[in-house]
Amino acid sequence: MAAVTSSIAPANLSSHTGARDTLRHTGALIRRNLLSTKATPEELLDVTFFPIIMTVMFTYVFGGGLKSSIPGGDYIEYLIPGIFVQMLSFGSIGVGIKLNSDFDKGLMDRFRSLPIARVSVLTAHLVSSVLRLLLASLITFTVATCLGFRVHTNVMVFFAGIGLLILLGFGVSWLSLYVGTVVRSPQAVQGVLQIALFPLMFCSSIFASVSTMPGWLQAFAKVNPLTTSADAARALMVGGSSFPLANDAWITVAWAVGMSVVFAPLALRAYNRHV
Amino acid sequence: MKTENGPDEIAIQVSGLVKRFGEQTAVDHVDLAVPTGSVFGLLGPNGAGKTTIVRMLSTLLRPDGGHALVAGLDVMAHPQAVRRVIGLTGQFAAVDETLSGYENIYMIGRLLDMPAKDAKRRAEELLLTFGLAEDARKPAKQYSGGMRRRLDLAASLVGRPRVLFLDEPTTGLDPARRNDLWDIVRELSQSGTTVLLTTQYMEEAEALAQDIAVMDRGRFIARGTAEELKVRIAGRTIRLRPMAAADLPVLREVLLDVLGSADESAPGTLAGPVSDDAKVAALLAALAAKDIAIADISTVTASLDEVFLTLTESKNAGQKPGAPARTAPETASAAASVAEPEKEVAR
Numbered sequence: 001m002a003a004v005t006s007s008i009a010p011a012n013l014s015s016h017t018g019a020r021d022t023l024r025h026t027g028a029l030i031r032r033n034l035l036s037t038k039a040t041p042e043e044l045l046d047v048t049f050f051p052i053i054m055t056v057m058f059t060y061v062f063g064g065g066l067k068s069s070i071p072g073g074d075y076i077e078y079l080i081p082g083i084f085v086q087m088l089s090f091g092s093i094g095v096g097i098k099l100n101s102d103f104d105k106g107l108m109d110r111f112r113s114l115p116i117a118r119v120s121v122l123t124a125h126l127v128s129s130v131l132r133l134l135l136a137s138l139i140t141f142t143v144a145t146c147l148g149f150r151v152h153t154n155v156m157v158f159f160a161g162i163g164l165l166i167l168l169g170f171g172v173s174w175l176s177l178y179v180g181t182v183v184r185s186p187q188a189v190q191g192v193l194q195i196a197l198f199p200l201m202f203c204s205s206i207f208a209s210v211s212t213m214p215g216w217l218q219a220f221a222k223v224n225p226l227t228t229s230a231d232a233a234r235a236l237m238v239g240g241s242s243f244p245l246a247n248d249a250w251i252t253v254a255w256a257v258g259m260s261v262v263f264a265p266l267a268l269r270a271y272n273r274h275v
Numbered sequence: 276m277k278t279e280n281g282p283d284e285i286a287i288q289v290s291g292l293v294k295r296f297g298e299q300t301a302v303d304h305v306d307l308a309v310p311t312g313s314v315f316g317l318l319g320p321n322g323a324g325k326t327t328i329v330r331m332l333s334t335l336l337r338p339d340g341g342h343a344l345v346a347g348l349d350v351m352a353h354p355q356a357v358r359r360v361i362g363l364t365g366q367f368a369a370v371d372e373t374l375s376g377y378e379n380i381y382m383i384g385r386l387l388d389m390p391a392k393d394a395k396r397r398a399e400e401l402l403l404t405f406g407l408a409e410d411a412r413k414p415a416k417q418y419s420g421g422m423r424r425r426l427d428l429a430a431s432l433v434g435r436p437r438v439l440f441l442d443e444p445t446t447g448l449d450p451a452r453r454n455d456l457w458d459i460v461r462e463l464s465q466s467g468t469t470v471l472l473t474t475q476y477m478e479e480a481e482a483l484a485q486d487i488a489v490m491d492r493g494r495f496i497a498r499g500t501a502e503e504l505k506v507r508i509a510g511r512t513i514r515l516r517p518m519a520a521a522d523l524p525v526l527r528e529v530l531l532d533v534l535g536s537a538d539e540s541a542p543g544t545l546a547g548p549v550s551d552d553a554k555v556a557a558l559l560a561a562l563a564a565k566d567i568a569i570a571d572i573s574t575v576t577a578s579l580d581e582v583f584l585t586l587t588e589s590k591n592a593g594q595k596p597g598a599p600a601r602t603a604p605e606t607a608s609a610a611a612s613v614a615e616p617e618k619e620v621a622r
Contacts, residue, residue, distance in 0.1 A: 013353045021388065028385035036373040039414055106369040110430065113333050114386050115358040 017117040025116040029124030030131075033098070037132065047091040047136030051083050052143050058207055059147065069212045072242035080140075080149040081161070081233035082206035085226055087140055088133050088165045090197055092172035095129035096180030096189040103274060104186060122177060122271055129173045133166050153239040161236030164252055168229050171259030178267035181274055206230045225255040286311040286346055286438050286469035287332065293340035294327050301327040303493035304341065309471060309486070311437075314464050316484030317473040318583065323490040325473035326366065329442045332471065333363045346437050362436030366443045368427040372416035376407050376426050379415060383433040401429040405459070421452035428459065439463060441472040445479060457482055477583050489586050496586050502576075506550075511576045513555060514546040518568035526567055533558045549574065 017025075037043055055076075058066075063075035070078045102108045102121065111121050151158045180189050203217060204210075204226035210218055221227050232248035239245070289307035293300065302324045309315040317325045330336040332343055334354040343350045346360045370379045377398050384394025402411045405425040410418065415426060424444065431439065441460070445453040460483055464470055474480050480487045481501040489497040489504070497504055505511075513534070517526050526545055530537035534547035534554060549555050555574070562569060 013348070013356045017355065024388070025386055028382055031385075032371060032374065032378070032382050035378055036371060039373045039375075105372075106365050106367040107371060109330075109335055109363065109365050110369040110383075111386070112335055113358055113361065113363040113431075114383070115355050116386050 017115070022117045022120050026120040026124045026127070029121055030127050033124060033128035034131070037128075043094065044132070044136065046094060047087050047132065048139050050090070051087040051136075051140050054086060055079065055083050055144065055147060062207070066208055070209045072238070072240070076144075076147060076149050077152075077238050078234065079207065080144045080147075081237045082204075082230040083144070084137065084140060084162070084165050084233055084237075085168070085204075085230045086201055086206055087136055088169040089172050089226060090194075090201070091133050091136050092129060092169045092176045093190060093193045093197070094132065094176075095125050095173045096176030096178075096193060097186045098128075099125050099177055099180040099271075100183065100186045100189045103181075108274075118272065119268070122268070126170075126173055126177065129176075130166060130170060133169045137162050137166070151237055153236060157236050157239070161233050164236065164249060164256075165229060165233055167256040168225070168252055171256035171263070174260050174263035174267055178263045178270060181267055181270040200224055200226050204230060225252065228252050228255065284311050285309065285344075286313075287315070287471060288344040289328075289332070289341065290343075291341035292328065292331065292338055292343055294324075294331060294336060295339050300493050302331070302338075305493075305495060307488065307495075309469055311469050312464060312467045313486065314460065314470040314472065314484045316480035316487040317471065317490055318475070318477060318480045318487055319473075319490030320475060322492075324493040325490055326442055327493075328490075329363070329440045329471065329473060333361055333440050334358055335363075359434070360437045362431035362434065362439045364424075364428050364431045364439070364441050364444055366446060368420075368423040370415045370423060370426050370430060373414055375412045375414055376402055376418070376422075376429075377411040379426060380429055380433060383430050387434045389433075397433055401432060405429045406455075421448055421455070424448060424452070424456065425459075428456070432463075436468065438469045438471070441470060443473055443475065445474070445476070453479075489583060491586065505576050511549050511574055512540075512546050513549045513558065513572070513574045514540055514544055515562075515569055516541075516544040516571040518570045522567045525565055526562075529558070529561045529565060529567070533561050544571075 058079055059076050063079070067073055067075040067078075072078060099122065102111070108121065112118060153161075176189070176193060179192050183189055183192055203213075203221050204224045205221065206226060210221045210227060213221055228248045229252040231243070232245070232252045234243035235245035235248065285308050287307065287309040289305060292302055292305045292307075294302040305324075305328060307315075307328075317328060319325050327336065331338045332345055332350060334350050334357050338351065345357050348357045348360065350357050370376075371382075374382070380398035380401055381394050384397050385391070387394075389397060399408070399411075402408045405428065407418075407422060407426060407429070410422065415423060418426060428441075428444065444460070445456055448456065457479070460470055460472070464483075470483075472479075472483065485500060487499065487501055487504060488495045497507075499507065515526060515530075517523060520543055523543070523545065527537045530545055530547040534549060536547050537545050538547070540546035547558075549558070
């Protein structure tokens with residue numbers, strides 16, 4: 001009985017979706033993500049309003065007290081590259097929340113019942129995440145300029161700095177996608193990632209010089225990827241004798257690549273097994 | 276099983292389908308054949324395994340055993356090919372709420388490899404059909420529950436699927452919206468789409484499905500048309516009231532003789548089960564022979580609710596949406612007396 005065959009079977013039995021089709025499907029899904037962001041601009045608050053609040057608060061509330069302990073003595077020059085690091089790492093939480101919502105709301109069932117490569121949904125979220133980070137960088141840069149921040153290196157080097165941090169954001173996005181696949185609700189994605197990122201953010205050189213911290217904390221802060229990336233960003237955006245370019249840029253690249261290498265396979269495996 | 280149909284006319288062919296979740300067997304060796312263009316109803320309480328069957332047939336879950344062909348395609352060997360011919364509407368409206376109705380449908384069209392122009396045309400066409408044209412550009416989160424359901428159904432029809440899976444399509448809809456959705460399902464079926472729907476509402480299965488399977492704990496516990504299930508499982512009852520109360524003992528004898536049972540369903544009225552029409556004819560003949568004058572005669576068929584209750588009685592009695600709460604068999608039989616009087620003959 002199991003051998004019942006039917007003449008209405010179409011010729012196309014292929015379970016493989018071609019690369020061009022997958023690209024087109026991914027494009028349609030990226031378009032969906034962009035339309036969604038356009039319809040709900042409040043989703044951009046974490047990469048727009050939050051960094052602005054942090055910048056204003058630290059510059060005007062704590063900046064006066066902090067500026068004596070930081071290299072160069074100009075707090076906004078010290079802070080803004082760190083704000084980019086904060087924004088581009090925290091901004092990657094959103095992608096995990098988005099992916100989790102697709103599972104949560106049953107949209108993934110719809111996508112999976114369509115003849116598309118399953119991975120295109122995840123790829124589209126990843127690409128959208130990077131686009132979101134680019135947009136957020138532009139907004140943060142505009143606000144920083146209004147507050148008096150000036151790039152002291154050249155434009156190319158500045159963009160190299162932004163590129164470096166977006167690479168870091170790419171690595172964090174994979175972590176976020178992994179968490180987004182394994183936890184139960186969109187709220188949990190946010191909770192888990194914020195718990196992981198908040199200590200990293202404050203115990204780093206983003207807001208204050210590591211040298212002012214107690215020794216045990218310095219040990220942690222010095223290896224913290226947000227410290228190395230903030231230091232690298234300062235060297236690339238502000239530069240000068242206060243912020244020399246050491247190995248920080250390469251260490252940041254290593255962190256970004258390392259996170260991708262570790263979390264991409266984990267995320268893909270969890271994603272493909274998710275029902 | 277309706278294997279007498281030629282294979283070409285079978286849109287869904289399932290044999291020995293099994294799905295386990297850990298220790299629990301969610302679907303336990305299920306066999307099923309749905310003729311092309313018909314509506315098949317999977318009826319059962321929560322946790323019976325209905326959704327698991329739908330998820331396996333729509334390639335979302337891999338079966339642990341058995342075979343399943345959808346439009347002649349093996350769901351395990353050729354899932355991507357199956358996806359090209361099916362549509363799925365799940366229990367929750369699977370639409371992107373931040374996007375407009377139009378954008379949702381357009382996106383599905385693009386994902387189904389339609390050129391932009393065709394995807395646009397198809398989206399407009401479907402939104403018109405489903406009465407969403409006016410609100411096409413509004414974000415779906417502003418839609419009412421009924422509109423969202425219709426949008427979800429429209430999304431599953433973009434690729435003109437040959438087989439459509441509807442998992443509890445009317446749960447949470449008010450009666451008017453539910454009737455609208457029923458009309459849509461009927462139209463789809465008439466245009467040749469095969470529909471497999473799950474429902475907790477007997478009324479819905481009866482209204483839409485030519486063939487119904489009642490599920491409980493992963494198994495089919497009954498199969499047939501709504502009418503067959505009603506007659507076969509819960510049976511039909513004939514009730515007779517003689518002109519003269521003095522005839523009651525003779526009438527009781529006749530009932531016991533012809534039908535094998537006689538109950539006093541009301542003062543002065545006797546009732547007995549009739550399994551087929553021949554029994555009714557035999558009974559009337561016997562009454563004529565004994566010369567008993569009958570004041571009132573009626574037959575009642577159990578409602579599908581009662582069939583469902585009879586079948587799933589062992590199961591917890593609490594959750595039966597669509598049916599008034601009846602917990603014990605005796606109250607169920609009492610309710611039978613108010614259910615659809617079918618034929619009324621008065622002498």
